[in-house]
């Protein structure tokens with residue numbers, strides 16, 4: 001039986017760069033969020049329902065992403081149901097956080113949020129993280145083994161080319177695409193509606209950051225979206241109207257074609 005992850009939400013992730021201060025200030029300007037130095041030399045970019053840790057490391061890397069559990073009882077009970085967790089210290093989580101390492105070598109962290117002061121910035125809650133992987137079947141087995149529920153899968157013939165997994169009623173908090181190399185793919189901010197997408201796109205115009213893909217509507221998740229690139233080429237998505245799925249709802253299947261990833265037009269195909 002799977003451990004009971006439900007409900008858990010993406011709380012923060014770490015993006016690495018050879019020039020972390022520069023990248024932190026890019027995100028601070030992008031989102032209108034405060035940027036502060038953390039004691040371990042990394043940087044925190046924090047705003048309205050969103051937090052990003054920027055550390056020194058390989059360009060484009062996401063060494064971990066962190067899920068927030070419901071309460072202390074949930075955090076403790078979940079740890080008993082999984083194997084090989086290790087203690088994890090985070091400036092953003094209270095003591096008691098822990099982590100597992102997935103088949104691609106990325107850590108997934110579980111914890112409880114410290115109190116923090118969110119500002120009154122534009123609405124965009126950090127909502128999902130997506131990776132590309134050479135080991136999609138192993139990744140699906142690993143994350144489903146943690147209790148994530150499969151919402152949608154994409155098939156090319158018999159072969160799995162993408163899978164979308166949820167840890168609460170939101171369609172996915174994590175997804176993985178089959179690709180020739182394992183790497184981070186994008187992270188996403190969920191807004192309150194289509195007019196927020198307009199406002200964020202207008203903000204991109206003001207900042208002279210061109211939209212990289214979209215606006216469009218994804219098949220899996222049915223959400224409206226656009227993406228931009230950060231200075232390392234990592235993609236950042238703004239989304240609205242992400243589908244909600246109850247806990248026991250079975251997954252659906254989509255064909256491996258452009259229309260699946262963008263009902264409105266052309267798509268970014270990872271394989």
Ligand SMILES: [Fe+2]
Nearest residue numbers: 128130188237
């Ligand atoms: Fe996404």
